Amino acid sequence: MAFSLLSVVSTALALAATVSASPAADSLKLKTCPDGTKVRNAECCRFVKVRDDLINDLFEGECGENAHSTVRIAFHDAIGFSKKGGKGGGADGSILQFDDIELNFTMNAGIDEIADDLKPFADQHGISYGDVIQFGSSVALSLCPGAPVVQTFVGRGNATVPASDFTVPEPFDTVPDILARMADAGFSPAELIALLASHSIAAQDKIEPAIARSPFDSTPDQFDPQVYLDVLLKGTVLPGNLGPGKGEVLSPVDGEFRLQSDAALARDPQTACTWQGFVSDQALMAKEFAKAMAKLAILGQNPAKLTDCTELIPQAKPLKRKTAVIPAGKTRKDIEVSCPYNRFPNLPTAAGPPVTSVPPVPEQ
Numbered sequence: 626m627a628f629s630l631l632s633v634v635s636t637a638l639a640l641a642a643t644v645s646a647s648p649a650a651d652s653l654k655l656k657t658c659p660d661g662t663k664v665r666n667a668e669c670c671r672f673v674k675v676r677d678d679l680i681n682d683l684f685e686g687e688c689g690e691n692a693h694s695t696v697r698i699a700f701h702d703a704i705g706f707s708k709k710g711g712k713g714g715g716a717d718g719s720i721l722q723f724d725d726i727e728l729n730f731t732m733n734a735g736i737d738e739i740a741d742d743l744k745p746f747a748d749q750h751g752i753s754y755g756d757v758i759q760f761g762s763s764v765a766l767s768l769c770p771g772a773p774v775v776q777t778f779v780g781r782g783n784a785t786v787p788a789s790d791f792t793v794p795e796p797f798d799t800v801p802d803i804l805a806r807m808a809d810a811g812f813s814p815a816e817l818i819a820l821l822a823s824h825s826i827a828a829q830d831k832i833e834p835a836i837a838r839s840p841f842d843s844t845p846d847q848f849d850p851q852v853y854l855d856v857l858l859k860g861t862v863l864p865g866n867l868g869p870g871k872g873e874v875l876s877p878v879d880g881e882f883r884l885q886s887d888a889a890l891a892r893d894p895q896t897a898c899t900w901q902g903f904v905s906d907q908a909l910m911a912k913e914f915a916k917a918m919a920k921l922a923i924l925g926q927n928p929a930k931l932t933d934c935t936e937l938i939p940q941a942k943p944l945k946r947k948t949a950v951i952p953a954g955k956t957r958k959d960i961e962v963s964c965p966y967n968r969f970p971n972l973p974t975a976a977g978p979p980v981t982s983v984p985p986v987p988e989q
């Protein structure tokens with residue numbers, strides 16, 4: 626009797642184990658949103674339309690200018706945070722709520738365009754400014770081949786104070802100043818270098834308006850490691866002055882823009898090895914970026930009070946190539962290897978004639 630009861634119990638347990646591990650049982654736990662989408666967390670339902678409208682209306686289905694700018698504003702809003710307090714509330718939407726103040730900061734030059742799109746979008750969809758920015762950034766990334774799914778929370782309240790000025794690093798700042806600012810917000814040098822994977826889907830407008838929309842690598846529609854290599858290529862030192870930062874070095878790839886901060890971080894002993902480590906490892910770059918970006922997205926928030934809606938974020942298309950490629954006409958000798966500890970990886974060289982002119986990122 627005892628034996629048979631035990632066997633019944635263990636059979637039931639075994640059955641329960643099988644059932645709960647099966648997709649059928651998983652789907653039993655799913656809730657159906659009014660539009661038919663199945664979600665694990667019903668609070669995510671109202672973000673289904675937010676996601677779809679972002680993709681179709683704002684991003685136009687592309688890893689283009691608006692997707693790029695949304696990832697940038699996610700940084701500029703969130704980094705308005707200090708471990709010492711008193712500099713605003715992190716990823717709280719203050720950049721939209723107090724746009725009259727924050728968009729006037731020099732470091733936010735050019736952010737007004739995407740802010741002018743996201744603010745009415747949030748109002749129309751009845752979501753907070755902090756949510757439209759960080760959820761929007763994750764959705765934007767999903768359109769960029771190679772990008773990871775970033776853990777994505779919603780439910781941020783309204784910002785109560787604007788961020789202070791000078792929380793966003795400037796491209797003309799020194800490496801120690803940039804690292805100190807990031808440390809004050811809770812980020813290590815390695816985390817900053819991982820976050821700069823975002824510059825693989827980026828262009829500039831305001832540093833050199835004469836060459837507006839010039840991208841930071843040759844593949845601004847792909848979340849690939851090319852930026853980490855392109856920034857390490859020997860450049861052309863300008864004899865005169867280019868823009869507000871004297872001594873800028875031009876990328877040897879025509880049409881490509883190199884930020885002074887990226888150039889310096891790629892060569893600084895504190896950051897050069899992390900930088901080099903991503904050149905040949907797209908998966909590592911995406912993984913480390915996802916971790917740091919998820920941390921950035923909840924800066925100043927209590928995650929216990931938020932709802933995890935990562936399940937709504939589509940997985941971006943994978944990339945075929947896992948490493949950066951030496952531009953046609955360049956060789957290993959053109960790379961300014963700056964990490965003293967690890968051998969520089971072997972990379973493929975692009976075939977074809979040595980013309981490497983990169984077109985600007987089209988305006989949206």
Ligand code: HEM
Pocket residue numbers: 690693694696697700734735794795796797803820821823824826827828829830831832833884886
């Ligand atoms: C040392 C820190 C950083 C500096 C100095 C910096 C500086 C800049 C500058 C000057 C631009 C060009 C803006 C323009 O003229 O239109 C830019 C673009 C961009 N940045 Fe950064 N950035 C930094 C870190 C980050 C981080 C951490 C992220 C995101 C996680 C990010 C994402 C982007 C993106 C996506 C763009 C392209 C925007 C577009 O094409 O519309 N940046 N950055």
Ligand SMILES: *[C@@H]1O[C@H](CO)[C@@H](O)[C@H](O)[C@H]1NC(C)=O
Pocket residue numbers: 725726729
């Ligand atoms: C923004 O900056 C401009 C130019 O520096 C200045 O005229 C304007 O008063 C500023 N606006 C606010 C709201 O601070």
Ligand SMILES: *[C@@H]1O[C@H](CO)[C@@H](O)[C@H](O)[C@H]1NC(C)=O
Pocket residue numbers: 781782783
């Ligand atoms: C945030 O502000 C908006 C607009 O003023 C308001 O409708 C909304 O209820 C506020 N949200 C919270 C959580 O207080």
